[in-house]
Amino acid sequence: MAYIWHPTREYLENSNVARLMATLSVSTADELRARSVADIGAFWDAVVQDLGISFTTPYSQVLDTSRGIEHTEWYVDGRINIVDAALTRWARERPDAVALAHESEDGTVTRMTYGELAGQVARVRGGLRARGIGKGDAVALYMSMTPAAVVAAYAVASLGAMLVPLFSGFAASAIASRALDACAKAIITVDGTVRRGKAHDMLAQVRVARSECPSVEFVVVVDNVGSENLALEAGEVAWNELLAADPDGRVEDTAANDVLLLAYTSGTTGKPKGAVHTHAGFLTKVASEVAYGFDISPGRTFCWVTDMGWIMGPLSVFGTHACGGALLLYEGSPDMPDAGRLWQVAERHRVSMLGVSPTLIRSIKPKDGSKPAGDLSAVRILGSTGEPWDPDSYEWLARDVFDGRVPIINFSGGTEVGGSFLSPYPVEDIASCSLGGPALGMDVDVVDDNARSLRGSIGELVCRQPWPSMTRGIWQDDERYRESYWSTFPGIWRHGDYALADDEGNWFILGRSDDVMNVAGKRVAPAEIESVLSGDPDVSESAVVGIPDPKKGESVWAFWIARGNVGDDEVVAARLRRAVADELGKPFAPTQVVRVDELPKTRSAKILRRAIRAAVLESDAGDLSGAENPGAVDAIRATVRSLR
Template identity: 35%
Template sequence: YRKVCRCANALKALGIRKGDRVAIYLPKIPEQTVAMLACARIGAIHTVVYSGFSAPALLTRIEDCQPRMIITADVGYDRGKVVPLKPVVDEAVAHSPCIEKVVVVRRQKPGVTLSSPKEIDWDDWLKVENSFCAPEVMDAEDPLYFLYTSGTTGKPKGVQHVHGGYMVGTYLTTKLVFDLKDEDVYFCVADPGWVTGHSYIVYGPLLNGATILMAEGKPDYPTPGRWWDLIERYGVTIFYTTPTAIRLLMKYGEEWPKKSDLSSLRILGSVGEPINPEAWLWFHRVTGGKLPIMDTWWQTETGAILVTPLPCTKLKPGSAARPFLGIEADVVDRAGKPLPPNTGGFAVIKKPWPSMMRTIYKDPDRYKVYWNTIPDCYTAGDVCRKDEDGYFFFMGRADDVIKVAGNRIGTAEVESALVSHPAVAEAAVIGKPHKTAGESIKAFLILKQGFNESPELIQQMKDHVKHELGKIAVPQEIEIVSS
């Protein structure tokens, strides 16, 4: 709390005021949460960019929302390696005249050299500030944050959430879905660069006064027992993870969870993509065979969980159960007609809910598509079926969005990155089933005259996508075709 207030006062000292935008490009460290909450406290609008995105991807988001400053770090750490972050920001800021200040969390010693007065050290920035900052008086519909998510066109869309309804949705779903109590230690493995980290690391749990655990890095480094060890070490009681992570840990076998005392756990959760029954059953078994798994369905646009079991609900492996309190969801055909049990159709929400996004920033026509695709409904873009008990089984996307390890990647984004390579005439991208990640990216390319297929050229194209979008968007397969 004191650090959030110091950060809020430091923002104000730089002239940041209600309605100003602040970009946050940080790894999963406490400063990331502090910066988000400090912005919210003074009414500034934060836009968190996942630290795995490249400089061009960061620049795209900066150009759209025009933040006055950016908060970053010198490096992140992943699988024992140092991941430079400030050079990415330097490249983006060089083309961003709107950025007035760059605040840097210096994690390495000696610290990276900063260019004064534009670049400021995080610790120096905060240490002179008062530890109390009165919160700004806000209207319930004032913007809280923009979060950019992939869509069916090349440009990421800036989903806008507001203070009032978003807080209601995240507070209530965290409290009821996870049966949250004062004594709980809550561990969500998401990154606040994505919406799950916003809603179920930062806002929902902290609105409930929860003790949260954050962990930078991967679940299988330095050993596949890392998360299980953290659960034992910190007495974690609620563990919210992803199907991709569960499938990754499955590969290493059941001996790793058996090495740790998991008796503190009482509630499990899954998020990001449909969980296959095999992964559900494995997760249930290795954690003791008695714990309820909250298989939750929701989206960046919904802000909070919409379809989910509760801890008292009868569970079915692979099902997100029924709509949350007050949510009217259904499975319909393209005309909006409800479908009979066990018939695949489109997931829709029939009435507004508190935490729903209010618009797409600078693109209201794109926002209307959600409500106009199927008459009088919010169309989620997911394919789904309901069984005879009204339980929802989500089956994947109905549009050109690929979910890689639970992260949304627009095919148009990857195609645009590929055709910007000098050797590529045309590109088409699809999602392929992947045993661990759910889906992987495959690209089909037509080369320009004068270029011939080679392993070196394929690698160049993968490196090009990595530079344009980031590692997460690199195709696992590239196939050259003649037409």
């Protein structure tokens, strides 16, 4: 029988979302969803009140669509700086409460209270202001997940400057392209980081990138790994110099719609897109995610293994602190030195909300499905994003590891969304692998090619009304913004995902629109086939792509990674083909089943299927700057050539 989460009395009566339901006089999650989009202005005003978000100047109206839905303004005439709402408030009310903890791959742990965090932010703010950083300036952060990254983010935002967080695995060219687009005035970096026991020299990448960025006036360097004989070059400033500055107590009084951050997302073609997020809009959305979906409040610890360069990084920082919680940062690989590391971190820090990805769980799940050792009783919520789940891995995590007592809040959104489109809540039944339904305040739908609602069949994921953290555009490129999100269905946001809302009310993301295959006239998502493959005991991970076929339109190619030692690859391949044919039908049985050592992924564990497809087709794989292991693409290309 398929696993279903049923909420306990604790969640139904004492969770943050239950409090909101009581305030709005609704009794179910679906009633709350309906109320949240019936009058989006009233709902997002209620969120501000419920979460105690204080504006220095009250807003005159919640939203204004007079310039068109594409350019909606939120919290009109209001003034607020995200730093006051997420940090200053708690430094004043609960200065001795833990704001963040950090564990590095070697096991070193540090902690910082709200009072200590605010103190460091004030000093770094003073140091940056003295060096000419002010309102509207762009400052890039190229940092691993360290306390300094959090301090830097708050210091930049408190000046009214624009934060430009960059993925810590970027090479110099990717850093330069984004810093150039944002006209960054400064870059803050660490000297390096350690991942899988190997030191990575990040400062060297910045030095190369800086030579291509004339707008960058100086670079701040954090001594993170104790680089031997670190000698700063001209135009470089030691982080400790900023920490030694006199505290600056003035947080810039920013307007609600002043730019907080530029979050860059890569595409298959063209330069990276800088999604524009504002102080009030981003704050309200991420605070609602962390409060209502992940149930964080003072005294609880939030941990998501992520990177500041992905939207989950800023969401984790600002969302957790807006709710008064403690943020646990983990720097390194979550499976080092072995597959038990994630559970040890959760136990050691008494984590309340543990964020994972399906790919991570598949990679650390034992072949025999045994339960990991340790005390995980503090975990109340599991978060998930990045990839569709397969039932075997989902149910092992929910039923076997956590004994069915913890809901999996599997949510999906994006960089431009500033949070989630779809999310379940701990007060409702959650079916295995489901995303629940539309996130609160999100008028999400699944539609056909004529924008008509679909239920029970695959369609495009869209949003019919604006939301506070909807990107205000692509930085300096309004035409590209309109073309990317608004040109398919005028007046409706098209996100580029295929989704399914089934007849029982469960929602599923099936992959990017350009990943979904058309086999013999029927759309099929990679996740549907990969879910079948993952049920084989010899398969650790898999990825499926569609390749042009003169008869079928597209044929299915499957790539798989072995779980431990296996027998003859051809025997496994034949078994996998039969399994897909039996489960989904003979037309969908893979034409090719190829064993590989690794699949190309981002550090947030998203599989880069477009790059795999390009390897098969001998075409350009596009922008791989966000890939953790771009060499996997070349390895797959070589393997496919050997088959021809």
